[in-house]
Amino acid sequence: MKIVVVGDALVASSDLEKAAQELNVNEEVQVEKFEWYSDLSKEAFQEKILAIEKGGSEAVEIPAGICEALVDADILLVHIAPVSKKMIASAKKLRLIGASRGGMENVAVEAATERKIPVIHVIRNAEPVADFTVALMYAETRNIARAHLSIKNGRWDKGFSNDAYKTTLAKHTVGLIGLGYIGKLVAKRLNGLGVKVIAYDPFIDPKKLVDEGLDIELKGLHEVFREADIISLHMRVTKETTNMINAELIGMMKPSAYLINTARAAVLDESALINALEAKQIAGAAIDVFWEEPIPSHSPLLTLDNITLTTHIAGDTIDAIPHSPYLLRDVINDYFEKGVSDMQVNLKS
Structure with a gap:
């Protein structure tokens, strides 16, 4: 052979x-x-x-x-x-x-x-990305990166744009869009933290999730966007998923909800995200993937106070x-x- x-x-x-x-x-x-x-x-x-x-x-x-x-x-x-x-x-x-x-x-x-x-x-790099995804949930909802930035800039900020919504992760419902290998690993971690997990994936057999020991409630796409406090994206880029997360879906999210993306930038409509964050339509977002990398210096994302940005490092460990x-x-x-x-x-x- x-x-x-x-x-x-x-x-x-x-x-x-x-x-x-x-x-x-x-x-x-x-x-x-x-x-x-x-x-x-x-x-x-x-x-x-x-x-x-x-x-x-x-x-x-x-x-x-x-x-x-x-x-x-x-x-x-x-x-x-x-x-x-x-x-x-x-x-x-x-x-x-x-x-x-x-x-x-x-x-x-x-x-x-x-x-x-x-x-x-x-x-x-499934394990590193799953870890990083949960870390971004903490960082964004509890303003970890923003507090760090304020100190580095000579300030001591105690108030942030999401003050009205701050609570512990266990009190959030996390909605996963896509239950591939990484999505399931994120769910496993959230299950261990006592976080309620709902998900949308039309290709998943609910019985298989039970057999794998995962506590996930499958729902329709619109249901997940309406009910979740944190939406986390875990889809591949295909013709069907390109710009799938658009203004209509983001518009269904609660004003107190957050959007996390460690998958691919192309699944998320950039303009729709920026518009929602500028209008404070949602509480915030955290993204590790971008439509152009490095992110251009003129990007509106750099002016927002309700987003956590990382440099496409979710899967970057020495052994993966x-x-x-x-x-x-x-x-x-x-x-x-x-x-x-x-x-x-x-x-x-």
Whole structure:
């Protein structure tokens, strides 16, 4: 069996190679390695990541010689290197594509689906993002970042724009939009803190949530926006979810409610959020993802006193990304054993 792996500046090709060698394929494995901008600094590599997140798999260069290597390949493993339509078209024998990350912007999933090639991925930083999401709930509702900023600026502020609504987290109802891997981890943490959790996800079986030991009440999208004190977004970016959280939905939120986004900026209508915050239509927001990164100096978000901003660091821990090939190995082996996987993004029966 031939497996092609593509390393980059964040995930070493040697780790992807080792993970490939540990797949349970019951035959001898031949690995061919490629590099995709592995020599770039982390900062320079972020520009390539942003290009992919904005333009998808066709927006960046593919590794030289990879199409030729894929002609007789059985499996392709990458981190964020592109898996373009051209690459998939050249892969005459390909049986599986694996990506050691959560977002699928770098993979031409539709092209893989047309060829009936399963695409498997992992949420490499799910635990860090879940932790960070709950931290943002505390930071925004209790003004932690704003108090810090006031001291750094020589003030001792005790009053904030959400003073009329301040209370403990346990007295809030949190509404999760999307119950994928990260959404469920956030729910698990909130369950442990005694926080009531409601959620919207039309693809989730309520019985499965019970089997997983999660206390979540599934509701309609409008119900969640009307009832929750904190809305937290956990959807992938698709044609259907782009700008899904719009002025209409935000307009349904309580004046005392907060909006948290650690998913992708594209799922949230930027103008709708800014307008709601400027008008004090909702109590506040906390976001770790932006429509343009770094955030432009002229952005209205920088003038607001009811938002917490962080620099897209929710998943940034020292171990999450380097370990991701081995998470992918485990998920693929589980898929080989069971024939199905929650981490399969296409061709689900």
